[in-house]
Amino acid sequence: MADERTSAGDPARTLQLLWREPAAVPRRGPRQGLTVDAVVEAATSLADTSGLEALTMRKVASALGVVAMTLYTYVPGKAELLDLMLDAAYGRMSRTSTEGRPWRERVTAVAAENRRLFETHPWAASVSTVRPLLGPGQMGKYEHELAALDGLGLSDVEVDAALTHLLSFVQAWARSAADSVAAAAESSLSEAEWWAVNAPLLDRVLDPAVYPLATRVGSAAGAEHGAAYSPEFAYGFGLARVLDGLAALVERA
Amino acid sequence: MADERTSAGDPARTLQLLWREPAAVPRRGPRQGLTVDAVVEAATSLADTSGLEALTMRKVASALGVVAMTLYTYVPGKAELLDLMLDAAYGRMSRTSTEGRPWRERVTAVAAENRRLFETHPWAASVSTVRPLLGPGQMGKYEHELAALDGLGLSDVEVDAALTHLLSFVQAWARSAADSVAAAAESSLSEAEWWAVNAPLLDRVLDPAVYPLATRVGSAAGAEHGAAYSPEFAYGFGLARVLDGLAALVERA
DNA sequence: CTATACGTTGTACATTGTACGCTGTAAAAA
DNA sequence: TTTTTACAGCGTACAATGTACAACGTATAG
Numbered sequence: 001m002a003d004e005r006t007s008a009g010d011p012a013r014t015l016q017l018l019w020r021e022p023a024a025v026p027r028r029g030p031r032q033g034l035t036v037d038a039v040v041e042a043a044t045s046l047a048d049t050s051g052l053e054a055l056t057m058r059k060v061a062s063a064l065g066v067v068a069m070t071l072y073t074y075v076p077g078k079a080e081l082l083d084l085m086l087d088a089a090y091g092r093m094s095r096t097s098t099e100g101r102p103w104r105e106r107v108t109a110v111a112a113e114n115r116r117l118f119e120t121h122p123w124a125a126s127v128s129t130v131r132p133l134l135g136p137g138q139m140g141k142y143e144h145e146l147a148a149l150d151g152l153g154l155s156d157v158e159v160d161a162a163l164t165h166l167l168s169f170v171q172a173w174a175r176s177a178a179d180s181v182a183a184a185a186e187s188s189l190s191e192a193e194w195w196a197v198n199a200p201l202l203d204r205v206l207d208p209a210v211y212p213l214a215t216r217v218g219s220a221a222g223a224e225h226g227a228a229y230s231p232e233f234a235y236g237f238g239l240a241r242v243l244d245g246l247a248a249l250v251e252r253a
Numbered sequence: 254m255a256d257e258r259t260s261a262g263d264p265a266r267t268l269q270l271l272w273r274e275p276a277a278v279p280r281r282g283p284r285q286g287l288t289v290d291a292v293v294e295a296a297t298s299l300a301d302t303s304g305l306e307a308l309t310m311r312k313v314a315s316a317l318g319v320v321a322m323t324l325y326t327y328v329p330g331k332a333e334l335l336d337l338m339l340d341a342a343y344g345r346m347s348r349t350s351t352e353g354r355p356w357r358e359r360v361t362a363v364a365a366e367n368r369r370l371f372e373t374h375p376w377a378a379s380v381s382t383v384r385p386l387l388g389p390g391q392m393g394k395y396e397h398e399l400a401a402l403d404g405l406g407l408s409d410v411e412v413d414a415a416l417t418h419l420l421s422f423v424q425a426w427a428r429s430a431a432d433s434v435a436a437a438a439e440s441s442l443s444e445a446e447w448w449a450v451n452a453p454l455l456d457r458v459l460d461p462a463v464y465p466l467a468t469r470v471g472s473a474a475g476a477e478h479g480a481a482y483s484p485e486f487a488y489g490f491g492l493a494r495v496l497d498g499l500a501a502l503v504e505r506a
Numbered sequence: 507c508t509a510t511a512c513g514t515t516g517t518a519c520a521t522t523g524t525a526c527g528c529t530g531t532a533a534a535a536a
Numbered sequence: 537t538t539t540t541t542a543c544a545g546c547g548t549a550c551a552a553t554g555t556a557c558a559a560c561g562t563a564t565a566g
Contacts, residue, residue, distance in 0.1 A: 028510065031563080056553065067516080160471070165494050218413070228385050241415075281532065320546055
């Protein structure tokens with residue numbers, strides 16, 4: 001799964017689209033038969049059910065009963081469409097207030113909301129977002145999530161870094177989880193079958209004398225999870241580490 | 254940047270390739286003019302200099318003075334080539350022994366070695382690796398890295414999870430850093446120019462009354478780093494959090 | 507009623523991974 | 537030595553993708 005890049009074109013245009021700025025109402029010619037929202041929605045539901053790699057302009061268009069090029073009157077290109085999809089998904093996230101609750105609980109809730117986002121929209125995990133979108137969805141999300149870290153005595157810069165760290169953990173987890181599902185789905189071999197097929201070679205090559213720790217720890221972990229990687233376990237373990245890591249910062253403040 | 258998936262084909266064949274098993278020496282016909290290593294090396298240096306998205310079979314072949322289809326006598330396909338590139342890169346990583354040093358120092362060294370991998374081979378950050386490669390490079394890396402967490406009183410399962418957590422942090426950081434560089438490079442607008450262009454709209458739309466925390470914290474972070482995201486700062490902050498998170502686990506053990 | 511701006515569409519192109527079949531070579535079989 | 541044959545390398549081909557471009561038709565402004 002390759003990361004999709006977003007937003008190559010005119011950034012001002014993208015911002016207008018994100019905030020649904022009217023953008024100079026056309027005074028002549030035929031009316032548009034669709035809306036940006038309809039395009040974003042169709043693209044999102046296609047990506048939800050078939051994954052990012054199945055998201056093509058032709059398929060989105062076809063779901064809307066038009067032809068690929070028609071979409072280009074609504075969005076400047078595929079990259080911007082991804083931006084809009086992501087910001088819309090952010091906007092739809094649940095934002096349960098945890099005001100007054102202990103900070104660990106608040107942070108856990110933020111993580112859960114983001115986990116839920118990636119479970120609902122697995123494609124969202126592989127869209128990169130270093131240059132923040134600055135759309136209404138993103139801003140609402142950011143505002144809500146900052147509240148969970150407010151009042152802990154951290155500086156603004158620390159709060160931002162802490163949130164980035166937390167979100168980065170959840171996103172990395174989501175990518176791994178999605179990959180794990182994808183790998184299982186496409187290989188047609190079950191985990192057990194795979195090991196059976198490759199046991200002869202591996203026995204010869206994975207010498208416990210050469211790799212004592214690796215063979216011991218690897219098989220212990222494999223036995224525990226029934227697979228090389230268990231998303232559920234990794235989430236619990238990782239979130240606990242993130243919370244403990246933030247605790248050290250909070251207690252120092 | 255879309256994640257690249259790896260290894261769709263026959264897994265046994267891939268394993269043989271990873272371990273450079275002779276795979277039944279051909280007894281008739283012309284000798285091969287290249288080697289798997291040469292192909293992997295050419296592909297790696299292409300990806301190093303031009304990025305994963307520029308890595309095409311035609312370009313790799315051309316760098317070797319052959320035609321695209323020739324590569325398919327050496328590797329089953331592009332996915333497997335990526336596997337081989339990654340395992341080879343793992344194999345080349347420096348493995349400084351930190352035996353006897355305090356565990357934080359050992360873990361910091363592992364993180365630094367991985368960071369260095371992603372700086373040398375930015376493409377490596379976007380290759381997904383949930384189903385472990387089980388090649389010689391990967392195994393050597395795993396064995397080495399487990400040693401950093403050995404003897405802390407953690408269970409094998411905890412050690413594996415802790416390492417996964419650490420590596421996941423470094424990889425997520427590397428992806429963000431790579432995206433950050435890519436975004437800056439391709440947008441042609443500097444961070445400052447971008448803000449200048451979009452200030453009018455943003456002033457209207459990012460109302461501090463609606464987003465009090467977001468505007469305050471966002472601009473504080475932006476001012477501190479001179480950008481929305483600072484890879485260097487994020488690495489230091491994140492690694493400190495990871496270490497503190499692991500410390501809680503270690504102290505409990 | 508005419509002219510113009512603009513939504514929609516068909517066609518087209520460059521780029522990708524890789525399937526398939528041809529050609530020539532070098533070792534095994536005669 | 538001659539014949540056979542497996543296999544390396546190559547040329548061609550195809551389906552899929554994002555999107556540029558120009559033709560077409562429509563609805564409003566004059």
